[in-house]
Amino acid sequence: MNWKTFFAMLARDAHVARRNAIQLFLQTFLQPLLFVFIFGRVMVGSGYMPPAYKSLLLPGIIAISMTFTGVWAVAMPLIAEFQWTREIEDRLLAPIGVSWIAIEKVIAGMLQALVSGLIVIPLAWLVLRPGVDISIHSPWTFAVVIMLVAAFSACGGLALGCSMNQQHIGLMFSLVMTPMIFFGCTYYPWSALKTFPILQKMVLVNPLVYASEGLRGSLVPQFSHLPMVAVLAALAFFDVLLLGVGLRQFGKKAVS
Amino acid sequence: MRADAKGPKQAPKNQIPALDGLTLEIPAGEIFGLLGPNGAGKSTTVGVLTTRVKATSGQAWIGEHDVWKEQAAVKRLIGVVPQRPNLDFSLTAREILVFHGAYFGIGSKVRSERADGLLEKFKLTERGNQMVRGFSGGMMQRLSIARAMMHDPQVLFLDEPSAGLDPQTRILLWEIIREYHQAGKTVLLTTHNMDEADALCQRLAIVDHGHVIAVGTPNELKASIPGGFVLRLRFGKQTADLLSRLQTLAGVREVRAADDTGVDVYADRGGSLIPEVATLAAGAGAELSDVHISEPSLENLFLHHTGRSLRD
Numbered sequence: 001m002n003w004k005t006f007f008a009m010l011a012r013d014a015h016v017a018r019r020n021a022i023q024l025f026l027q028t029f030l031q032p033l034l035f036v037f038i039f040g041r042v043m044v045g046s047g048y049m050p051p052a053y054k055s056l057l058l059p060g061i062i063a064i065s066m067t068f069t070g071v072w073a074v075a076m077p078l079i080a081e082f083q084w085t086r087e088i089e090d091r092l093l094a095p096i097g098v099s100w101i102a103i104e105k106v107i108a109g110m111l112q113a114l115v116s117g118l119i120v121i122p123l124a125w126l127v128l129r130p131g132v133d134i135s136i137h138s139p140w141t142f143a144v145v146i147m148l149v150a151a152f153s154a155c156g157g158l159a160l161g162c163s164m165n166q167q168h169i170g171l172m173f174s175l176v177m178t179p180m181i182f183f184g185c186t187y188y189p190w191s192a193l194k195t196f197p198i199l200q201k202m203v204l205v206n207p208l209v210y211a212s213e214g215l216r217g218s219l220v221p222q223f224s225h226l227p228m229v230a231v232l233a234a235l236a237f238f239d240v241l242l243l244g245v246g247l248r249q250f251g252k253k254a255v256s
Numbered sequence: 257m258r259a260d261a262k263g264p265k266q267a268p269k270n271q272i273p274a275l276d277g278l279t280l281e282i283p284a285g286e287i288f289g290l291l292g293p294n295g296a297g298k299s300t301t302v303g304v305l306t307t308r309v310k311a312t313s314g315q316a317w318i319g320e321h322d323v324w325k326e327q328a329a330v331k332r333l334i335g336v337v338p339q340r341p342n343l344d345f346s347l348t349a350r351e352i353l354v355f356h357g358a359y360f361g362i363g364s365k366v367r368s369e370r371a372d373g374l375l376e377k378f379k380l381t382e383r384g385n386q387m388v389r390g391f392s393g394g395m396m397q398r399l400s401i402a403r404a405m406m407h408d409p410q411v412l413f414l415d416e417p418s419a420g421l422d423p424q425t426r427i428l429l430w431e432i433i434r435e436y437h438q439a440g441k442t443v444l445l446t447t448h449n450m451d452e453a454d455a456l457c458q459r460l461a462i463v464d465h466g467h468v469i470a471v472g473t474p475n476e477l478k479a480s481i482p483g484g485f486v487l488r489l490r491f492g493k494q495t496a497d498l499l500s501r502l503q504t505l506a507g508v509r510e511v512r513a514a515d516d517t518g519v520d521v522y523a524d525r526g527g528s529l530i531p532e533v534a535t536l537a538a539g540a541g542a543e544l545s546d547v548h549i550s551e552p553s554l555e556n557l558f559l560h561h562t563g564r565s566l567r568d
Contacts, residue, residue: 002328002361004358004361005359005360005361008355008358008359008361009359011355011358012344012347012355012358015347015351015355016346016347019346020346085342085345086338086340086342087342087343087344087345087346088342089308089338089342090342090343090344090352090356090359090403091359092307092308093306093307093308093331093334093336094331094359094360095328095329095331095332095359095360095361096328096331096359097327097328098327255307255308255309255310256303256308256309256310
């Protein structure tokens with residue numbers, strides 16, 4: 001393993017992310033903040049939603065922001081670079097195993113997802129306050145959950161980015177990301193689906209459910225949520241699965 | 257450097273293999289050219305030798321290293337300039353060179369100095385801090401070559417290096433390639449430009465349909481064409497009788513029917529044959545309607561081996 005090459009590629013991605021910081025910021029945070037404002041502030045303020053909804057909503061918004069950021073940060077450059085600009089070829093010719101280039105992309109995506117998750121907390125708090133009741137009872141559990149969520153988003157980005165055709169980017173968002181968010185227990189807890197028993201079972205194949213519920217369990221444990229053991233196991237399973245699929249697809253794309 | 261490839265991986269049965277039993281051996285310190293028309297398998301050969309294409313069977317070696325099994329070691333030894341620029345659009349020209357150096361583990365001071373030196377050499381210093389997105393094709397090509405030289409590779413692969421370059425830049429490029437070679441490096445370039453192959457390469461392989469048709473120095477290859485001159489003749493109509501009569505003319509080495517009305521004559525002399533050809537044709541009842549004479553060239557060699565012009 002050639003760490004110098006690995007860290008140089010990571011430095012390149014950090015450099016590019018810094019250069020595009022404002023664009024990334026708007027792309028990542030505008031939508032969740034608007035959502036927080038309308039649902040947390042307007043709907044609660046006008047009495048259509050109970051005040052507790054603010055606290056219930058926040059973990060879901062963090063999960064959405066992290067997932068979007070990770071998937072976007074890994075998938076979009078890969079789609080463009082493999083199919084269109086061929087830019088990635090300079091890294092494919094760097095003295096390092098091809099899989100490590102994919103792993104570097106995943107690490108870079110995870111870092112961006114973590115940054116976005118950690119920034120959305122104070123931002124949303126500013127928009128929602130007063131009345132947000134979040135507390136991190138177990139910092140370790142929170143740290144593990146947020147790492148697993150970041151890994152899920154970045155590995156998902158790798159798998160999607162190496163499987164999608166450039167023409168299908170729009171489809172990826174409307175057919176994969178949008179249903180994932182709406183059936184991802186982001187705007188409501190999983191327990192709220194108990195009146196739809198079949199749907200409640202079906203959404204369990206959606207990894208975002210475990211991201212939202214895990215963040216809910218570690219930030220607002222006063223609300224009902226899936227057991228943390230199940231959440232951690234499921235997130236770990238999806239991380240490994242998506243990484244495996246992503247690496248396989250990346251290997252196929254890298255060599256003709 | 258050795259390549260012995262039998263087509264890219266897992267081609268479905270009805271596909272034509274890009275390479276079919278292509279075998280080459282290139283000693284260190286040589287400028288070697290792969291000459292052939294588009295689609296001949298030149299780029300695939302470069303891909304197989306640079307870890308980017310997996311052959312279904314066969315082997316490729318750079319020095320002591322098996323290209324497929326020891327990819328990281330091979331990638332340290334090679335620099336690759338692709339046919340289509342693949343510069344990192346998120347970076348400036350200088351950053352592209354500096355990060356490339358970093359990927360190869362070069363220390364920050366050295367890579368910074370080298371990047372400046374290469375920008376200077378390729379006349380890109382003034383553009384060094386600009387994003388490459390707005391660069392012209394020629395500037396991108398120069399920067400691609402500078403990037404490939406950044407880690408000082410032992411073997412430089414250039415896939416159609418002067419395609420789309422203006423004559424001035426082409427001459428600059430040729431000088432730089434020669435200079436790099438004089439520093440003891442091996443250069444493999446692909447081209448469909450005979451002048452380039454003739455001017456730069458010490459040895460050449462002529463490739464068509466994934467096969468090597470001929471290998472040798474440009475002069476050896478040119479000398480292998482019967483007679484050296486090619487007269488491409490066109491008649492009102494062409495007959496077997498006409499072909500055999502043409503064969504009897506002094507200095508004619510080989511006569512080939514090109515199509516219904518065309519005849520290619522390989523001969524020791526060029527223009528001086530024409531009056532005799534015209535007289536002979538008139539005697540055979542076939543009127544000579546068009547004549548093209550070419551002097552000994554690699555183009556003629558390609559024509560001789562394949563019956564087609566390189567540009568067909």
